[in-house]
Amino acid sequence: MGRIIIHVDLDSFYASLEESRNEKIRGKAVVICMFSGRSEDSGAVSAANYKARELGIKSGMSIVNAKRLAKGSGDVIFLPADREYYRTVSDRIMGVLEDEADLMQQVSVDEAYLDITEKTRKSWDGAKRIAEEIKERIKREEYLTCSVGIGPNKLIAKMASKHRKPDGLTVIKEEDIEGFLGGLPVSKLHGVGKKTTDALSELGVKTVDELAKTDPMKLEEAFGRNKAKALHDMALGIDDSPVEGKDARQISRIATLKEDTRDVETIFEKIIELTDEMEKKLKGEGVSFRTVSIILIDTHLKMQTRSETIPQTENVLEILPVARSLLERFLEENPEKVLRRVGIRVSNLTREKEKGQRTLFEF
């Protein structure tokens, strides 16, 4: 009991990496794009650096929209996302973080939690020194800045890292929690998005301290037992979840079709491509699977899934026939639907071998 947890968040990671690898665009507004390829600028913004955010450009918006905002603002650099490269650098940085921690949990390509309770012997000054060292190493080795939060659990560490950025360092000790969370709007809580914010608003709850004081029964009626508990705990800054490596639960690939269609062959071709890609990751992870799903997004952007569970296997060749029959069935059952995007997913995963390790047999 009584942990010290660090959350590290790489600042506008994709955009910063492009600046770091190309001095020509350094200091300019940079927008990283996911081009869908259906027309010149179709697609969405994947990341924007702070210079670009000043123009109102944010991740998630359409590229067309972002270009409109950029118009007349001089040099704004639009680049396609090079995710393989970002992953490579991320892996190096995660190695550094692993080296600085007792336990490390990577949560995404640009984020990780570190448990440093043991190595600091619960010293908050020691924790701050480690955080500063991490920031220096990432700056020296990769020319990148990050925002760091230190707290007694993952929830507080995460919210602390968000508190000041870019290049921030925020320490929230146990006794600071109430003051830190107090007047924040509930939407700032990790896991509280638009729907939950609106539902809480209906109950007259706008801030975290109001949420903390809300009758648990009232929350249960609105959200069900589990989510109500999670919300109430969060409002009090309570989070006992450990920093731990998590095994993958599912692996998926999705893509936008060149044109809207309901032609089986066209759609299935795309599914073959995606399955091919997924195969690499699947083999890299050394997992077997039991469930195969197809993901279908129609012209109105409504997403549906169809899945089938088969006897456990690591043979990727078993994916396609299942996907094909699911797809054919879906099109028969939905004769009016036209598809815009499709995807493939395997889940119910079981780890077959230690990642990156050879089995005894191979020696």
Place this chain on the structure above:
DNA sequence: CGACGTGTAAC
């Protein structure tokens, strides 16, 4: 309870 499909959320 296991399988399946949807909704919410975060990056």
Place this chain on the structure above:
DNA sequence: CCTTTTACACGTCG
């Protein structure tokens, strides 16, 4: 005219 990937909770059905 709107990307990608993952996680998890919940409702429903047999």
